Amino acid sequence: MHVILERLGRDSVRAVRLRGAGDDSAVARGARLDESIVSAGDLPAFVRALEAEERPRWVWNDTRAWYPALLAAHVRVERSVDLRLCHAILRGSTLSAGSALATAPPGPWDSPGASAEGGVPRRPEHLPLFDLDDDRAEPSPLAEFLLQEEALSASREPGRLRLLLAAESAGALIAAEMHHAGLPYSARRHDELLAGLLGPRPPYGLPAVLEDLAADIRSALDAPDLNPDSPPEVLRALQRAGLVVSSTRSWELRRLEHPAIDPLLRYKKLSRLLTANGWTWADTWVRDGRFRPDYVPGGVVTGRWATRGGGALQLPRQVRGAVVADPGWKLVVADAAQLEPRLLAGLASDETMAAAGRGKDLYEGIVATGAVEERAHAKVAMLGAMYGATTGESGRLMPRLANAFPRAVRLVEEAARAGERGEIATSRLGRSSPPPGAAWQSAQSAASGDGSTAADERRARSVSRDWGRFTRNFVVQASAAEWALCWMAELRNRLVDLAPGTWITDAPHLVYFLHDEVIVHAPAELAPAAAAAVTESARRAGVLLFGSFPVEFPVTAAVVDSYAEAK
DNA sequence: CACGGGTGCGCG
DNA sequence: AAAGCGCGCACCCGTG
Structure with a gap:
């Protein structure tokens, strides 16, 4: 009814x-x-x-x-x-x-x-x-x-x-x-974590550790007025010091040899922590031992959730130790292993790839087929296939993947070609990608019209390939989001059944979701049953999407006191 | 002073 | 332009 x-x-x-x-x-x-x-x-x-x-x-x-x-x-x-x-x-x-x-x-x-x-x-x-x-x-x-x-x-x-x-x-x-x-969150533990990294919370201004690092940077660069938060200023100061550098991105700075680099990298890392998840963030978002972000279901084109305020989907590893179960309760932290490549195996009905992940780590399974030599290569090659890498290590490894798993690779290649032609991609359960926008249209017409230049054509090709990488990824990411929704929906029902007749927050209940990861807050005695429900729900989600096709969706489910203890 | 684009980095 | 997808958010800085 x-x-x-x-x-x-x-x-x-x-x-x-x-x-x-x-x-x-x-x-x-x-x-x-x-x-x-x-x-x-x-x-x-x-x-x-x-x-x-x-x-x-x-x-x-x-x-x-x-x-x-x-x-x-x-x-x-x-x-x-x-x-x-x-x-x-x-x-x-x-x-x-x-x-x-x-x-x-x-x-x-x-x-x-x-x-x-x-x-x-x-x-x-x-x-x-x-x-x-x-x-x-x-x-x-x-x-x-x-x-x-x-x-x-x-x-x-x-x-x-x-x-x-x-x-x-x-x-x-x-x-x-x-x-x-709400997600159980200890403001006290958060404060301790911050104090350990930044120094005690200052009444105003920068914490001591950041102040000291800023001083080190200024003296190493001989720039007494330098604002380390201003990329243009930092870039000019680095160049004045004789360094060949085109941006202040951390990955680029890491390759440089200079006394200013180490304090600068540490400053950037800690400054990020302070501004994104520091004391002010906790004051704003943590109340009565709970972090309550605003999730936005369907907020991403692919059907993933977004979040508005609180940055719930970017909770950095540095503060995960502040996510702690209530006394007498446990957290079940669960993570779907190699979700997207497993989905790709299901989408493509790629028996060989499904077999590579059966009963084991999928990337290890790919190594076992002889397609690549080590796990890290399997991972970077898979990511390259799903994201559309063309160069670098990932681009080099991709052909070997295509050789070992032609069906899976063909599926993403076809999604990319369709996107390049301006067509729409559709997920396993039927979520479709948006059609390409005005920029795509105008680039294509500029290149095909009379008097189009070589630059127009290059531009059109580039815009077209960009869109192809989007649709290539869309089929996998959107289908993975569907799997995750089925997983959670199934889990929600099973958790309620573990403690019939009790209110949500007195029974095991979901408190966090991060694309392919969930956290359940459960009374300690029910935590093992909740962990089993997590695993069984993942299996059910696989059946809902792929019926009897034998692709497995293993999850790791750790029963812990703090989020930081998991993986 | 408000706004918006650019930069940079956190997460998957 | 990190080699490649999807986001949110804080900050800087130029513009109106």
Whole structure:
């Protein structure tokens, strides 16, 4: 059963119940079962009651507009449809290309405010259930839902698309739940880590260690007024000291021999830590022992999550020791091993590559086939294949990979060629890449028009190859993101089953997600079971994407007290 | 003073 | 231009 929620004015909600599962034609015909009007204040109780009875799939315009308030009232829902996220997928997917939804002119569901990129409050501590200031007419969620159902029914691959939409919607629930629970984070441990690296927190100005390093840099370069934070100033000072250098990037500085280099590199590293994840960051983002970033499901073209504020997806290794389990609890830190190459094996039905990863490290398995001599070579060659490297070590090793795994390499090569022609790439479950933009178009027309110059042609070729590298990577990255969503959705259900009847934060629950990595916070006695659930969910995700094709998705699941202890 | 592009680096 | 994908964020610096 589906229940479509729609706000009516300031204080009431319409709930329309539709009988029939997602692929039932009764739904597509819009068979309305019944309709209730609920006051905003009664909504949590209404949802809780229906959830206990029938576990409907809740259909709403935007999970962020509904779920945080429900969670605050300790109401969890099992399944949902996030119309905004699903709309974006169906609009762009080649699998629903002819549908009314896809061919309609842009509407309210396509507006910037409705997209994943825009309209996100920077720090929504508590989103109101309704935005009272927003008096725009809300587009009908029921009408949109029926359009989506129609697009799905007419699709060439309805099963894949339905799975993708369910996984995407589950991701939105998980993001809200993770924000609600927060990542256990010790401000005290964070302060200790910073103090150990930078010196104690200064009342104002730079910490002592940075101040000393800046002084060392200035004296080594004989530049008493140098601002080490200004790349142009640093570059000029280095050149004045006789060094041949064209930027202040760390990798370039590392090759230089000069007394200023070591303090400069250390300064840059520590300065980065201070500005990105220093005391101010902790003051802003850590409250009551929890780090609560704003995740943005579907925020990346490939379907990966983004984050807005807090930089949750860039938490540097240096401070991971501050991520600590509560007393009596454990962290289960899990990581999918060689996820993207394994996905590529599945996408390409490459039996040989799948076999190379069966029961072992995939890169070691590639070495065992004799394609390359060492693990590091296997890794760099695979990355080169998936990113489109043409030169360097990676470019040199690629042909050997193509020889050993022709199917896998052919798949990414074809995705690249298609992108170069301006075509669209589509993931395993049906997320499609955006068409190339205006820059691509104008470069191509400039090169093919009358009087085009050699420079125009070079430019067109370069733009075209750039886009090819994007579509090449898109098929792998987008499919990996789908796998990860399926993994988490499956895991979310299994974790709830480990402690039936308890609220999310009293049971094992997800607290962190980083593309191919998750952290579960679990009562110590349930941590081993949670770790087993992580592993089993990964296997299930593989089956959801690739059926019986024998590609494995092993995960490492470490039961630890601190994030820093894992791997 | 605000804004936006460029730089550089954190993560996968 | 690190050899190649996807991001977010802080800072500098030129421009309006």
